[in-house]
Amino acid sequence: MLKTFPKGGVHPHENKLTSSKAIKKLPIPKFVYVPVSQHIGIPSTIVVERKEKVEIGQVIAKSGGYVSSNIHSPVAGTVTKLDKIIDSSGYKKQCIVIRTDAKNSSNYKEVEFPLKEKIELSPGEILQQITDCGIVGLGGATFPSHVKLIIKEDKKIDYLIINGVECEPYLTADHRLMLEKANEIIVGIKILMSALHVKKVVIGIENNKKDAVAVFKKLLDKKDGIQIAALRVKYPQGSEKQLIKAILKREVPKNGLPLDVGVIVHNVGTVFAIYEAVQYNKPLVERVVTVTGKKLKNPSNYWVKIGTPVKDLIAEVGGLPEGTRKIVNGGPMMGVAIKNTDIPVTKGTSGILVISEEEASRKRVENCIRCGECVFVCPMGLEPFLLMNLSEKGHYDRASIEDITTCIECGSCSYVCPSNRPLLDYIRFGKNIVKKLETVKN
Amino acid sequence: MITESVLYSVLLLTLLGGTAAAILYFVSKKFYVYENPLIAEVEDILPAANCAGCGSPGCKAFAEKLVNTEDISDLFCPVGGNDVMKLVAELLGKEVAEKDPTVAVMRCQGSCDVRPKTTEYQGPKSCAISAMIYSGETDCQYGCLGDGDCVIACKFDAMYMDKNTGLPVIITDKCTSCGACVEACPRDIIEMRPKNKRDLKIFVSCMNEDKGGIAKRACEVACIGCSKCDDICPKDAITMVNNLAYIDPVLCTLCRKCVPVCPTHSIIETNFPPPKVKNKKKVKENVKPLKSKSDA
Numbered sequence: 001m002l003k004t005f006p007k008g009g010v011h012p013h014e015n016k017l018t019s020s021k022a023i024k025k026l027p028i029p030k031f032v033y034v035p036v037s038q039h040i041g042i043p044s045t046i047v048v049e050r051k052e053k054v055e056i057g058q059v060i061a062k063s064g065g066y067v068s069s070n071i072h073s074p075v076a077g078t079v080t081k082l083d084k085i086i087d088s089s090g091y092k093k094q095c096i097v098i099r100t101d102a103k104n105s106s107n108y109k110e111v112e113f114p115l116k117e118k119i120e121l122s123p124g125e126i127l128q129q130i131t132d133c134g135i136v137g138l139g140g141a142t143f144p145s146h147v148k149l150i151i152k153e154d155k156k157i158d159y160l161i162i163n164g165v166e167c168e169p170y171l172t173a174d175h176r177l178m179l180e181k182a183n184e185i186i187v188g189i190k191i192l193m194s195a196l197h198v199k200k201v202v203i204g205i206e207n208n209k210k211d212a213v214a215v216f217k218k219l220l221d222k223k224d225g226i227q228i229a230a231l232r233v234k235y236p237q238g239s240e241k242q243l244i245k246a247i248l249k250r251e252v253p254k255n256g257l258p259l260d261v262g263v264i265v266h267n268v269g270t271v272f273a274i275y276e277a278v279q280y281n282k283p284l285v286e287r288v289v290t291v292t293g294k295k296l297k298n299p300s301n302y303w304v305k306i307g308t309p310v311k312d313l314i315a316e317v318g319g320l321p322e323g324t325r326k327i328v329n330g331g332p333m334m335g336v337a338i339k340n341t342d343i344p345v346t347k348g349t350s351g352i353l354v355i356s357e358e359e360a361s362r363k364r365v366e367n368c369i370r371c372g373e374c375v376f377v378c379p380m381g382l383e384p385f386l387l388m389n390l391s392e393k394g395h396y397d398r399a400s401i402e403d404i405t406t407c408i409e410c411g412s413c414s415y416v417c418p419s420n421r422p423l424l425d426y427i428r429f430g431k432n433i434v435k436k437l438e439t440v441k442n
Numbered sequence: 443m444i445t446e447s448v449l450y451s452v453l454l455l456t457l458l459g460g461t462a463a464a465i466l467y468f469v470s471k472k473f474y475v476y477e478n479p480l481i482a483e484v485e486d487i488l489p490a491a492n493c494a495g496c497g498s499p500g501c502k503a504f505a506e507k508l509v510n511t512e513d514i515s516d517l518f519c520p521v522g523g524n525d526v527m528k529l530v531a532e533l534l535g536k537e538v539a540e541k542d543p544t545v546a547v548m549r550c551q552g553s554c555d556v557r558p559k560t561t562e563y564q565g566p567k568s569c570a571i572s573a574m575i576y577s578g579e580t581d582c583q584y585g586c587l588g589d590g591d592c593v594i595a596c597k598f599d600a601m602y603m604d605k606n607t608g609l610p611v612i613i614t615d616k617c618t619s620c621g622a623c624v625e626a627c628p629r630d631i632i633e634m635r636p637k638n639k640r641d642l643k644i645f646v647s648c649m650n651e652d653k654g655g656i657a658k659r660a661c662e663v664a665c666i667g668c669s670k671c672d673d674i675c676p677k678d679a680i681t682m683v684n685n686l687a688y689i690d691p692v693l694c695t696l697c698r699k700c701v702p703v704c705p706t707h708s709i710i711e712t713n714f715p716p717p718k719v720k721n722k723k724k725v726k727e728n729v730k731p732l733k734s735k736s737d738a
Contacts, residue, residue: 090576091583092652339561339576362564422566429571 002207004232005242008379010412011234012169012333014208018292019172021300023180026316032075032307033344034060034096035087039142041067046096052079053101057283060096063131069144070134072283074305077101088329088338088346095344098307115183116279119191126195126278133277134284138269139163139174139238140330142348145270149195155259157196161247162189162203164212164268165231165238168331171351173288174268176301178205178212181272182219188275189226196264201226202247203268208233235333236410240265242379254406269350289313289345293354295321304345311341313352325360328353333411366419374413374423380406384413384423391430400434407431480509480534487529488519493597495520495620508534515539521618544619544634546600546612550586551647551708553607556662557582573628581660584649586610586631595626614641614712635691641713642696644689646671648708651684658706665708671700 037043044061054060054073061071077100084092121129131146151157162185166174178185189201205213207230216228229247236242241252243265250261258265266274269288276282285306292299297318304313310327314320320327320341328335329349345352374384382403390399404427413423484505491501496519498504508514514536519526524540531538559579563572569591577583588608593601600616601623603609612623614637623632631649646665650657654666667685679693680700689700689709701709 086577092577336575337561365566425566425571425575429568429574432574 002230002232003246004234005237005246005379007381008377008412009234009236009242010377010415012415014233015169015292015294016172016175016208017170017294018290018299018301019175019209021172021176023176023288023301023303026302026304026308026313028075028100028305029308029312030100031080031309032077032098032100032305033085033309033342034071034074034098034307035085035344035346036061036071036094036096037087038071038306038346038348039069039136039144041065041069041144043094044068044071046082046094048073048079048096050079050082053077054079054098057285059134059283060098063134063144067144067147069136069146070132070283071096071306072134072285073098074285074307075100086339086343088336088343088349090336090339113276113280113282115187117187119187119194119278121278123195123197126191129278129281130274133273133282135270135273135277136284136347137267138273138287138347138350139267140334140348140350142346145266145274148264148266149192151196151259151264156262157198157259157264158200158262159248159264160189160192160196160198160201161243161258161263161265162201162268162271163238163240163243163265164203164205164209165243166209167206167233167235167238168333168335168351169235170292170353171290171331172292173290173301173350175209175212176290177272177288178209178268179215182212182215184275185268185271186216186219186224186226187279188271190224191274191278192264192266192271193225198264199225202229203227204229204231204237204243204247206231206233206237236379236408236412239379239408239410241408254403284347287345287347287349289349290351291317291354292351293321293324293356294359295323295356296354297321304349306347307344309342309344310338310352313345314341314354320354321356323357324354325357326355328355333415334409362422363420365421368421369419371418373416373418377412377416379410379412380408382407384427385421387430388421388423388426391426391433396430396434396437399430400438404431404434405438478509481505483533484508484530487522487526487533489521489526489618491521491597491618491620493521493618493620493622495618495622512536520544520620543637545614545617545637545641545643546619546621546623546632547635547643547645547647548586548610548612548632549645549647549649550609550631551663551710552580552582552585552661553609557585557660569626570628582650582652582657582664584629584631584651585661587629591626591628592623592632595622597622638696643710643712644694644696644698644701645691645710646687646689646708647710648686651686653685657685663706663708665704666706668705670703670705671709674699674703 042064044064046061048060056076058073059070060073063070077098080099081097083095085095087093127149135145136142164174164178213228213230220226231237231246240258244250244258244263252258253260273284286303288301289304290301291313299317326337329338331351368385378384387399387402387404407427409428411424485502488501496504498507518541523543527538557580560581561579563579567589569587569589572587578587586609590603592610593603598616598618600613601610604611619634635643648665650664657664658666665686669682671687672680672682677693677695679690681688698711701711
C-alpha cells in the first residue's frame, strides 16, 4: 500500500499530456518584462536605469528586505522602460522592460554545464550563494529559499523532504526535470544536506511518475541517507503540510511551519536551481514551464527565460486554437486565469494551460444540498460550506474561530461540489479579511 | 356541577396569576438595572435607522455614547443631520458640531459603451471577490466593477444598478450619507461630498491613475491627466495626483469653468440650471428643430 495523507483529497483527471516531451529551449524573446515582485514578501528595489546596458545574470533589482529576493537580468540587452505592466495577479505592477541585444548574440549563447559533484563551498557560503542568486521556491508559492535555510537555534531539523509530487493535473515541468537532471538534483540535495546539517532525506514522488521513481532508485546509494517515497496519486499532496503527513506521519500545527515538526521541504525545481547557483554561480533567470492544453497542436515543456511574454510560449506551441476561452497561469486547480497574453512568465509560473470554451465555463450555482462532500474532501479538516456561508454573511469572528486561516486554497471543495457552489472564492475572500483583521488587532 | 367547575378554575387561575405576579415583582425589584432615562429619550430622537453610519453599532449604542461622553462634538448622526443633533444637544445640554450635509457621489462613468470589455468574469457576483482575483472585466483597473456591492450595502434604497450602463446610480434625495457604500466599494470610487445649495455638485468622475494614452484606450471618458482644469481653476481647488484630477469640495466655488475645458468630459456638474442662451446663440437655436427632424 502506497503512502498518502489520510484526510480528504481528490483525484482529478491527470491529463499529463506532456510527460513524454523532453524540455526544449525556448528561443530568446525580443523583449523581456521582469516584474520586481515575483516572490512572497517585500518587492525588490530597482537598481538599473533607463537605457542602461545589462549583462545576462546582472542584478537588476535588489532584495528589499529579509523576506525578499534579488532579481537578475535574464538576457543581455538594454533597459528600455521601467513601467507598470499587468502581471498574473491581474493588476499593473512595476516591471523592468529589457530589449535583448540581437547584435551581441554571443552574449547569451547557451552553455550546457557539465555535472559537477564535488561541493567546495562551506555551509555559510552556500547560504550566501543562494541568497545572492535570488533563488525562490519554484513549486508555485515563490517563498525566498534562503529564509528556509536559516534555522533558529531552538529548532532541530532531522528530515529534509524533496517535493517531486506535482499533484496538479496537466503540469509536467517537475516530472521532466527529474528525468533529465536527476544527477544534478542529487548533488543539489547533498548541497542542502551539508547546509542544513541534515542526515535524512526523502524524495516524495507520486506514483504516476514511475519512470522518475525508477531513475532515482537506480542512482541512489543507501549510504547517502536519501530515500525515495512513491506516493499514491492524490491532490493536494504537493502541499507542504499534506506531504509531511504522507511521508513522515507528522502533523504541522495550526498556523505553524514545517520547521515546528523538524522538517524542511524544497521543490525539485528549487533544488536544481540551488545546484546551478552553488556549483556554477548561475542566478535564477530561467525555469521549466509546461505549455499545455487539450486542443493545442504541440504541447510541450520549455526552458523559459523569466520575463518572456506568454504569447511567445503560445506561438511556439502552434498558436491559440479556435474556441479558446481561458489561459491559466499554473495548473487547473490552483492556477489563475490571466487577462491577456502579454503578461510575463515569472519565477512562480510552472505552467501555461489553454482551456477551451466547453471546459472553461462555470456551471449554474444551485443551493447547497448538505451532502457534505466538501467536508469529506477538505485536506485540512475544515467545513468549507460553513466557512463560505460565514464569509458571505460577514461573520468574520465566527469564521476566525472556525479556522478559516488554515485553508490552503487547494480548491478541492469547489471541485467536488455537486451544486457548483463557489466555495473557494468566498473562503479566500473571508480568509483575506480575517487575516487583515487579525493584523489590525495585533 | 357547572358552577362548581367554573368556581374551581377561576380560583385556580387567580391563585396562579397571583403567585406569578408576586415572583415577577420580586425579580424585577431584586435584579433591577438602573439605566439613565436620558438614553431612551435620546434614542427616541435618533432616526432609528440602525445604519451604523455614526460608527456605533446601532442607534441605541449611539444614544448611550452621546449620554455617557462629556464632549460630543466629535459625534455626529449623518442620517439625522444637524436638526437631530440640535435636538440632542438641547436635551443633553452639551455642544455639538454643525456639519454641512453630505451626499454620496459615484466617481466612474465607465459604462459598457465607453469602456469596452476585454475579459469575462464568471465568479460569484461580488465586487470584493472579483477585485481580489483580478482588475475587472475592462482594461481600467480603477473603475467600477459593476457587481453592486454598494447597492446591497445601502439600507435606504438610495441606490440601484442601471441595467443599461452597468453602473450604480445614487438617488440623492434618499441618500442619508451613512457611508455604507463608501465602505463596501473595494475601489474607493464612492465619495461623500457636501450637498451644497440645491444639491449643486462638480466633481471629477474618474479614478484612473494611468497615463493619458492608456487611460483613454481603456475608457473614453477617463481623466487623462492633462491638467487643463487645474490651469483654469481660479481658486486652486483642483489638484493633480498620479495623472488624476481631484476637486477639493471645500475650495471649489462651483464656478463651472473646469467643466467645458475637460477634453474627455470626465468632470461632471449636477443639478445646475441649463446655461443661459446668449443673443448670438439664439440664431442657432432656430436651426435646431430642423436637426431633430432629420434625426428622427
